Amino acid sequence: MLNILSEMFSYTFLVRAVIVGLLVSLCSSLLGVSLVLKRYSMIGDGLSHVGFGALAVATAMNAAPLTISIPVVVIAAFLLLRISESSKIKGDAAIAIISTSSLALGVVVISQTTGMNTDVCNYMFGSILVMSKGDVKLSIVLAAAVLALFILFYNKIFAVTFDESFSRATGVKTSAYNMLLALLTAITIVLGMRMMGALLISSLVIFPALTSMRVCKRFFSVTVCSATVSVVCFFVGVVLSYIYETPTGASVVVVNIAAFLLFWLFGASRTLFRAKSANAVTEDEQ
């Protein structure tokens, strides 16, 4: 095992990928708790598709991929948030339209420039080979910012997630915090997208939160557990993908699925056990 690890980390590109991946997993899992509870999971998915389109255009223009796609996705995030908050338009349909449009646009642009080659596949399903030194630096800075903002606003994010109208009534600027959440999500998704793939990145947002909610009962422990699960799953996924030569993004998602099932079983059996022992107690009393 140690051999494999030291072999893995003798490749600088892998070290870079693991650093960025761990940071992205951490950020996405923290934000995911709030997004899942606010029923905003679809936004994460929509954003990754918009990111795909932006990446394709950036490549076609020979521009630095992150500097183009981050602002585009941030704008899309605000737009999607608006749509899902307004009651007039059917939110989920609007999100689906935006995400499929970006996907189609991206594919057309790619086919016109580089042709439908491995690039498309890499964008869709991710590639571990894409991280440049500059990307790593930018990722570290942005991930640190996401983490710092999340910690500073943790209490507000909790209140706004739990009960938006109460928070608003007591003077909390809830729309500002929704925007903050959308902004942080957009940045995180763009950072992780090229490694995990446009089709798979949103699982990093959704899975850890759902997994930890099977077992944890407090918001704080859900948050901590979600972060831990996400980071561990990413690492295990990368190592497995190295050993079995499977695509990184998909491997990480598979490990996340396994973790979910494990936690679900544990949570379900604990509830069952509790119910049984509660029955036993009442029977004793009789």
Next chain:
Amino acid sequence: MAFITCRDAAFAYEGKTAVSGLNFEVNQGDYLCIVGENGSGKSTLVKGLLRLMRPQSGEVLTGDGLDSREIGYLPQQTAAQKDFPASAFEVVLSGRLASRGLLPFYSREDRKIALQNIERLGISDLKSRCYRELSGGQQQRVLLARALCATQKLLLLDEPVAGLDPLVTQEMYRIINELCREEGLTVVMVSHDIQSAVKYASHILHLQNAQVFFGKTADYLLSDAGRTFTGGKANA
């Protein structure tokens, strides 16, 4: 100047008036019940009092040292909250948020106030339990404790007993009554349980998409609106 004054206020959704002709006052120590049938605009008025909605016309004023943020609010529950993973303590503590301003973390004082309110409502043993695993009545007490963390002056409750069984309902009314009579909190409560409303409230506001009656409870029972709505039973 009263805590809350409504002058000819009306509220609308996208131009469609939901409730209008609102003229009433809430003074310190009052126990006001807002009654009326489903869809008569009670929750809409509550949103207006909380400044979640702007009046379509007229005005809502707060005064007598009441800041509009010092209103403790107990919302009608949403489905999302019901399966939310949070401990009762986390929920109660979040009532202190507004007093924090931009400061990121709760102080020891905030925790103390949260614990005091938990004790005040007799839910100390539920403190570290998961909110979603509590019964409906217990959840309402947790939310009431949270509202108390946000205010020392005015409680605004939107159907606090909806979905509770009769015993728990009476208990909830007793607690709210105590907070008003013994601790001097002003209470504004939406209710469509008219019998309990006239039993506890000092004032009644009757809505029917417009204001039908506002005044003392005793006067309400003698008014036309009051007689029809209570079916004369409350007099007996």
